[in-house]
Amino acid sequence: MKHSIPDTEKPFIDAYRARATAYPRPSVTVDLVILTVQDTDLKLLLVRRKQPPFADWWALPGGFVRVGDGFEDQGESLLDAAHRELAEETGLPRDKVFLEQLYTFGDADRDPRMRVISVAWYALVRPDLAPFVTAGSDAAEVRWVSLSHERPEALAFDHDRIVDTAVERIRGKVDYAPIAFDLVPPTFTVAELRAVYEAINGQRYDASNFRRRFKRMIDDGLVARAPGKRHTARRPAAVYSFVR
Amino acid sequence: MKHSIPDTEKPFIDAYRARATAYPRPSVTVDLVILTVQDTDLKLLLVRRKQPPFADWWALPGGFVRVGDGFEDQGESLLDAAHRELAEETGLPRDKVFLEQLYTFGDADRDPRMRVISVAWYALVRPDLAPFVTAGSDAAEVRWVSLSHERPEALAFDHDRIVDTAVERIRGKVDYAPIAFDLVPPTFTVAELRAVYEAINGQRYDASNFRRRFKRMIDDGLVARAPGKRHTARRPAAVYSFVR
DNA sequence: CCAAAAGTGTTAACAGTACACCCATGG
């Protein structure tokens, strides 16, 4: 949304800039809640901090939004900043990962250094891509932790609260938005999709009833039969793919 | 969430501050989508801008977040900033108005002056309080515009998009969260509550079926019968109040 | 008395839940 400035307004704007830059401004970061589902539970990507504050603590990946010089060059959008951080931390390309804004955390003193406002995002990574994440990262110590049973120790800053907000959000959303499909491989079985629902909501679903629900998704054109079968320990299962 | 800084970390933090302040930072504002329901349609509060850019355009109420000096004094939280702006623009006290964070808009060039990131909030004002709003404001030109039929002309900045986002949000939320009760007087009739649903979703509801839905709210303890009746042109209706 | 809103009742369609049961396969 680029607006041009009429010549008549230019003097006002210069005056404004001079006044505004005299006032302190907050730093703005993007923080990422990166989630996947593996072995029937929900997992979160954490990075180990190297610098104070909270040196050696586990924290959400994130970083400062690039603002340019703030005037002629206004830098990157928040979405671009989130995608850039995601790529830097996971090595995964933009189009392979679901990314959506979560909430903005801006209490005073949430960072002891200075006023920092954090725009939090959550990302959903397919389980077939998740194993490559740790390798792709630039030497920083990263780790997937399970959120289902072994909830991790306290995180840096207010990151615990951010994680809680993200989990609440996807729980509320999984039943009416097609986000579960971002947490299964490109082709998947009914049981695999059910496992995602179970991991997110922390409860078991009746296999038979879930199957009927799945049939409605087929009727609605949301998913379609894919060629082949999944050969596991027991009876092979039909595989499906997400449409669009 | 106040974290104390260990003495051993202080030198790092000072170094960090010196480095960080050298980089440009964005300005951060809060913008408010203030809504009410009157005469069976959804209304939005707009203010007329006096200063460039967009002088004389209609825009959402809002203003800069107070950051203090950014270090020892980190200023006000985003929620406090939103409540402060709400009080300044409407004169309504904190506890009379529902206020919730909406989304953060941070594209580059959304403000021609400089990089501005806007944390948008939406507020729901009871119709019995809405008439006092224009009076309470500090001489700025303000106006309620209908969103249901006569959608207003283009707004300043990306405020049209912010309004759209707010309307989408409350439409999605009205069916599972008790936000409709923030858009009726303290005591209300079934028809009045139905009018709120109709204004928000832009569709008519069968009076009889809505009544049954309302009965479930009573069973769930969400609403309770209030003393008296509403005397209008026709047959008087029972009045109810929201519980908790 | 009559228009119009308040309020009651009936029915069909459909989604959620619990559970019984058959099917196909690898070990």
Next chain:
DNA sequence: CCATGGGTGTACTGTTAACACTTTTGG
């Protein structure tokens, strides 16, 4: 051949939607 997950069917319950109907009031 058998344990196990894949897959089918059924009965019960509660919710939604459409609509016919009665009641109560002001003008």
